[in-house]
Amino acid sequence: MSSRGTVLEAERLVVGYAGAPVCGEMSVAVGAGEVLGVVGFNGAGKSTAARTLAGRQLPISGEVKVHGLLANPDAVAFRREVSAVFDEDLFFPSLTVREHLLLVARGHSLPDPEEQVEEELSFFGLQERADVVPESLSSGQRRRTLLAAGLMRPASLLILDEPEQRLDPVMREALGRRVRSLADGGATVVLVTHDPQLLLDTATSCLVIDDEVTLATPEVAAAIIAGA
Template sequence: MSTMGAAANRGRPGPGAVPVSGAVLEMAELSVGYGGSAVCGNVTASLFPGSVLGVVGLNGAGKSTVARTAGGQLLPLSGEIRAFGLPVNEDSLPFRRRTAAVFDEDVFFPALSAREHLLLVARGHGVSAPEDAVNHELDFFALQERADAVPDVLSSGQRRRLLMAAAFIRPSSLLLLDEPEQRLDPVMRDRLGSRIREFAGAGGAVFLVTHDPGLLRRTADHCLLIAEQVQELTPERAASDISGR
């Protein structure tokens, strides 16, 4: 059996999703942008435990800006955004402990290997049996053969998988993923879809920005089309919209 096949059949150690009660993320007439200028229409939506919100739109429509505002990296221009019943605040320790995110940039410690990065995250978040959890993520994301390599010598796809592994290895209730399919091959995209559904099935909530119609169909329960006027769409309609571009 291949390493990836073995990982798929072994089950997942570690904490995974941490369910919470009530809405995980609430946006009401939320306006996002830069320098006081909005980049898209106002966003109103709620995300509950056990669900995946797919977020789609053209390049430059404002999807990532909405995601970064949800992650506390940007302040809203107007409207309201709340996570776990409180205003989103990136500096809040409870918010940071409950929220895991993968955005577009690769951020690593240059002197730490892939394994050391994951051990740092696992131990920092109190994961039981951190070495076992790290080995599982290395297997799942096909990084075991590069576990002792530093980020600078990993390929762009390997660095992307390392970011995904770091997000999934730690306990969280809200997972923010900004185009996680970037630089992943079709097999790994399929495995990522299964992992997202596993996280939601355990009670987690996922905010998923994507351009991949297959990933959207496989994971999303409901969708937002980000544009000058934001619309709610079914996953099938949103996937068809992506495919037709």
Template sequence: MPPSPNRSAPLLESDALAAGYAGTAVCGSLTVRLDGGECLALIGANGTGKSTLIRTLSGRQAPVAGSVRLNGRPVAEGSLAYRRAVAAVPDEDAFFPSLTTGEHLLMTARGHQVPDPDAAVGHELEFFALAGRRHALPDELSSGQRRRLLLASAFIRPFSLMVLDEPEQRLDHGMRGRLAERIRERVDAGAAVLMATHDARFLAAAADRCVLVGDETVEVAPGQAAGMMSA
């Protein structure tokens, strides 16, 4: 199970956080808090720094300035507490080349002590339309199937915080809708979700709050954000 959070602190919190490379920020700094039961979306044009910011918020990249905390403590990606609390789907594929689709999911389920891991694997294979590819190796999967496997690997395990970098990419319209519903189910059950997205419909269906990333990084209302993305 995920660690018990420090109830006096937000689940995830940043203070004047600047994300970038070689000491240079790529976007405006961000001060924000994210509690359980919320989905926060990062939006903005290509190249504005969404992926860099989401990597920094989730502890995969060191900040240029400012701070980010998980359950009141500095984010430490390699720590046991972090690995128990955070499920992440990055913008790039990452697999063990010799493990099949089903074996990837079973390893994740067992590693996180999921009750009845075989049943959990079956559920995720069905939900993400991968049942027919259970015995396929990663290089035998299509681009969309690999994306769905990454998502299944995140949803099969317990988490307090889910981090998704453009989760809608390579998914068809129907699967995007189902994924948005799945996100809302986990948020309504008390988890927090941090995501970056380019899809206005997906944003409107999944997010409670939005941050526009750019030279100034500011929070905007979801309705306003969806309108900006559709324009």
């Protein structure tokens, strides 16, 4: 499956809670520049799989490796390489949108952080809301802020859990272009989604999560989602 160097590898991975698997065993290897779509019905275990691939949850069995090293979010090198965006609605109540993004830019030592933040604010249509605190934002604007933070920082592996949720169609399309361009730049992307169009626009291969986990082409996976 991997054409260039393998970035993410999962070997006989079983994910779940308290020892109970939520889906079938999976083995996958994703190379640089590839976008792995992850699809499945509600409750199939997509987000659990994504959290395990991001190292946020321990697998029941099997292992996840990023650049050949075991996934470990407590290691600085892992955090430098992996950016993960989940639907976590947690913000500093007294920091504005701009300050949240500046925090990420400075934490990753981005050159000229203010300018980078302005670019992200512009891309996600948040300029007019840049100086308000999160409680004044709509749910979609908070989602865009999280995505801006996740996509702004450098990462060789990007894990996105249903990023299309709470986004309007125009923003979904822009997000698809952005993901594709990041992959073209060499990033590896794991994209959990329910949006067939986003999948067709970005994915190079797909995992269909169910009692059995299977590999599929984006076209087949998109058809599965559309059928669901």
